[in-house]
Amino acid sequence: MHLESVSWTDVDDVETALAMVPVGSTEQHGPHAPLGTDTLNAETVAESAAERFDGPIIVSPAVPVGVAEEHRQFSGTLWTSESTFRAYVRDIVGSLAFHGFDRIVLVNGHGGNIASLREVAATITRNDDAYAVPFTWFEAVGEHSSRMGHGGPLETSLLQHATPGTVHEHRLDDAAAKGGDQWGDWEHGVNLAFESAEFTENGVVGDPREASAALGEELLDAASDALVSLLETVSERNMEALSQW
Amino acid sequence: MHLESVSWTDVDDVETALAMVPVGSTEQHGPHAPLGTDTLNAETVAESAAERFDGPIIVSPAVPVGVAEEHRQFSGTLWTSESTFRAYVRDIVGSLAFHGFDRIVLVNGHGGNIASLREVAATITRNDDAYAVPFTWFEAVGEHSSRMGHGGPLETSLLQHATPGTVHEHRLDDAAAKGGDQWGDWEHGVNLAFESAEFTENGVVGDPREASAALGEELLDAASDALVSLLETVSERNMEALSQW
Amino acid sequence: MHLESVSWTDVDDVETALAMVPVGSTEQHGPHAPLGTDTLNAETVAESAAERFDGPIIVSPAVPVGVAEEHRQFSGTLWTSESTFRAYVRDIVGSLAFHGFDRIVLVNGHGGNIASLREVAATITRNDDAYAVPFTWFEAVGEHSSRMGHGGPLETSLLQHATPGTVHEHRLDDAAAKGGDQWGDWEHGVNLAFESAEFTENGVVGDPREASAALGEELLDAASDALVSLLETVSERNMEALSQW
Amino acid sequence: MHLESVSWTDVDDVETALAMVPVGSTEQHGPHAPLGTDTLNAETVAESAAERFDGPIIVSPAVPVGVAEEHRQFSGTLWTSESTFRAYVRDIVGSLAFHGFDRIVLVNGHGGNIASLREVAATITRNDDAYAVPFTWFEAVGEHSSRMGHGGPLETSLLQHATPGTVHEHRLDDAAAKGGDQWGDWEHGVNLAFESAEFTENGVVGDPREASAALGEELLDAASDALVSLLETVSERNMEALSQW
């Protein structure tokens, strides 16, 4: 049940403790993919999981701007500070919990959000009468996860499958040519770079020419099945034990 | 140009200082209208103005959750604290300005956001190398503005015209029957109520049966024309004078 | 009972839940009226209402500096940030409530404080075991309210009546000559200006030559009667209902 | 020049960098002295120094509520958190400095404010293009300073001299009988108490029967002369040296 399209009376009739908050970003994804890639993909995965899940579940609107200052050298990228991002997510989860939707999965589409989502989920779980965990779709696609770049084969494929028309196919060669090979500039376990422009000329990491709608479908299957499974676990997890101490 | 659907290279090619940030809310709008009403309507007006405006203009994704704790007694309503809301909007505007889009109109669809938007717009304009003003669509529809309630004829009409199917027509009688007559519980210029549930049984204020798609079209014309005019003014306003002091 | 002039033992003997916090500002009011206009007038109205009210009531010292950065181009204007202002008011109300004075009217004399007072009153009422509402005197003087400007007929009249000698009568012609006609620089419901200097040369809005002590007396009658009535309502309002949800 | 009673044009005509901000408190001062004692006395000393000072000087309205939670067990005491207090003072000083009044003495009447005033004065001096120092009147009355208690001979005397009628003379015996001998509950240089009620039954420390208007006059002479001397020093202090590093 997508909150934005139902009335409060519809929500009032639902019996569930489960909710999902899609979390995206508006940031460069190379010359071929839209700035909204992370939001679109997070929404896609959340929607697919909601359909596959056996039972009612609340889906909030997506958080559209996240932790993305590292992409600021590429035009159109929007960002918020980490602390504001965490506060915004915490408030949204808090209002869901106020209504009794207190088992929440933050369905994330952006690598830059991961650390902050983990931090705020811990804060919520310890202090706010709710249990929240972040799920990042491209970390739950099995062996494909290792191919995650930025605007690379995984993200591009999911767009091609789920939101066709959003990818500029004719720019893929260019995207690949000036992209980087690896996320970050590493030495001895340390990423020396704080800006993506330090290691990619056009914002891409990975080769988006390896993307396909077929792969996208496969990724969506994997990610949404994983998410469904996670939702069941989150729904049933015994939180009493946590409060024992 | 909607940021979420274009690439950073597309944005990089645009020459403009103008941007719009639609600002909505996810909150009860009675039994007949969706929780996403304010976001949908803000997006509608921004999109219409972008089409009518003579020249390129940036449109960011909508801020989906705003200052709406006053509706918390109605299920599904989401909210953020005023301070977090202002911080989130300020960061988004700051990143737009970083790219040179430093004349910004915050296109608002929710009454509860107005005071905070005014405050943050002043903060931005004084401190952040950008000029930002909030525009609330239902305050710019001429004499119709006086009929604004909540989930009433104005908001319902705009939904019926621009996003048909979002309104439950068969619930309009019920919506009207249990709605309130006036926003707030007033005495001597003071609103004694801090929760909408203090003055409306089902969250509605005004009679949504007076709504129509035709009225919605008229409202959209008025609001988007006003917004186009405002954009021109904002674009040309001399900000040097402000810095003189 | 004015707190600053009584001892704690005197306060301890009082049985009431009611308190007033006058809230002013130190800001330009044109060449003819003092920077303390808003504080003086708020104190005047609070004092008059305390006298007229049938029963004991606590009156705190006035908050002397408020949200007035918009007047900074005029010398001597003092201001605090909105967030500091709200924190200061919240703490004062919190300490009143600690002693059992938990029905509080914030008696305000400055337009720039209104939005912040509404926000902090809501915060207090929802979170702090107290019920607080803001009352702005010039919004409670019936049809006269529409003539409110800045340093105009209303504020000047009240000074002339209640604190004679504070108005420079011989400067009224000059005040009127270089004043503005309207508060703000409006287009389609949007105030384009964030500084009063953008729409008034000498800080005045409205014609203070229309002021008189007689009008001031009438305004004080109206405002303090309204405030007395409000105090009774605030005293009796059922707050249990609010906590039901 | 007291800001609250002059117009902005009057302030605009003044040529000085000097300003004073009286800082008081609204807190218990025993059964005999008013809750406003600290504010009244701070205003008295500031006013006297302004009269004695050879040259123009700005005097802001007094800060009426300070750091006084330690007196909360006595009814009517108001307080703000230390951080809010510092923020409020910093904003006021910042707005004075905005107009060029950037050599500021914080004329303090309350012991509980001292540490916070020192902290905020350092913050201002290091960061805000102003030089601010706190002056506490009862620390500048020579050997009398050692007799400072709370509601004791010093504060009571100054009230008797400068604001006659504010002291309940017939309650002095009672005030003395149930007062404490010493501020705090000390062991090895540590004050074990955080509330004044831990060491005084009625809020008094020291014997107010030793007070007299004559002593008050002497104290005012001493304090205001010291303050005049300090103002001259502050006016002339070379701040360039500070910026050398």
Add this chain to the structure above:
Amino acid sequence: MHLESVSWTDVDDVETALAMVPVGSTEQHGPHAPLGTDTLNAETVAESAAERFDGPIIVSPAVPVGVAEEHRQFSGTLWTSESTFRAYVRDIVGSLAFHGFDRIVLVNGHGGNIASLREVAATITRNDDAYAVPFTWFEAVGEHSSRMGHGGPLETSLLQHATPGTVHEHRLDDAAAKGGDQWGDWEHGVNLAFESAEFTENGVVGDPREASAALGEELLDAASDALVSLLETVSERNMEALSQW
């Protein structure tokens, strides 16, 4: 050069831009290892690198308490909130940079600090006229890194080698018996646990019986050599390029 043991004049004589800030934690490390494990090990690695580095380098005192609330169920564990931790580290780095030591490696010994150190290092590098990167020693020991647990073979070995006597050898069997196999409680890339007590009975993860002083020596060699190499890179990294945008 360890700051705590030299005088300011000694520091003044040093010519370098390089500094290290050891960052530890005071938290449970099973029954066999001390609560100070992370601090001790961070200090050990920093000291060893300082000795091996060819040139002068500043070493600050270690930050002794970090992000460790997840271990709160085990007695003696200390922690600070993430935001306070970041503020504390940022201030320390800022004061180093004030003296010209503006190329800083945060030498970390605790997994729970990693995300916050990355965040604050980015904040510093973007805003504070310094370049800071976090280095976590157990992520820079080659293939051994994969054996990292908590109070497991890696941490225990380094203690045995560098600070002999700190490990209770006779408790190793018990430590192993009731320890966990893996850090976290994972499902589909999501760690469902926010407290270490959810996946380890005695706080240990990994088998500390596999530890040895010889392994500790090897680990120290690897980590400190990596750190020396990193220091050279940090020293020479061109930060002008970063400011180009």
Add this chain to the structure above:
Amino acid sequence: MHLESVSWTDVDDVETALAMVPVGSTEQHGPHAPLGTDTLNAETVAESAAERFDGPIIVSPAVPVGVAEEHRQFSGTLWTSESTFRAYVRDIVGSLAFHGFDRIVLVNGHGGNIASLREVAATITRNDDAYAVPFTWFEAVGEHSSRMGHGGPLETSLLQHATPGTVHEHRLDDAAAKGGDQWGDWEHGVNLAFESAEFTENGVVGDPREASAALGEELLDAASDALVSLLETVSERNMEALSQW
């Protein structure tokens, strides 16, 4: 029991409510004494008191960086803002209290920390289910306290006695020659200076040639005996009374 060197199981076996948190600073102490003077001395006193105290007591690691911006003109000085310092101390005390160690003495070695420690101890005692008081060793050495300067006879003596080798004896003449006579630049009870460099050329106040290990031993005896006595008092203080109000 020093937390850093014991395991959580050791702490779990202890039965006490008492804890000490040594609080130091890393700041200039003249050419002859180390930057770590305040931390070293705080640790010395805490350790000595722990040994003399009859019963178990928890000792946390020392807070190594405090409120010391006033020494920034002397190289190597580290500092944190007052608010961050208070937050860091509050979190540490809060985690001690979480484990039941809720009677805490903050054993301080730095004058610049005193006001902030008093403030945070009050905050903790009023709000955090713990009772905390700050103890500053050089304020508890009887008549010697009056000789406290900075890097002067007291601090230098304690170093010479307890941590021999940390003082550069051959620099004492130089230290004395260019030191200041008095802490601060005073007029009428006001310290006009915010930086120690305004009143001491080399950071020293007082004559460190008057220091001796023998005096250091005497000081340590006095301070640690006082601290032991304080611990007993803190242990037994009736906090119920405080909550009565």
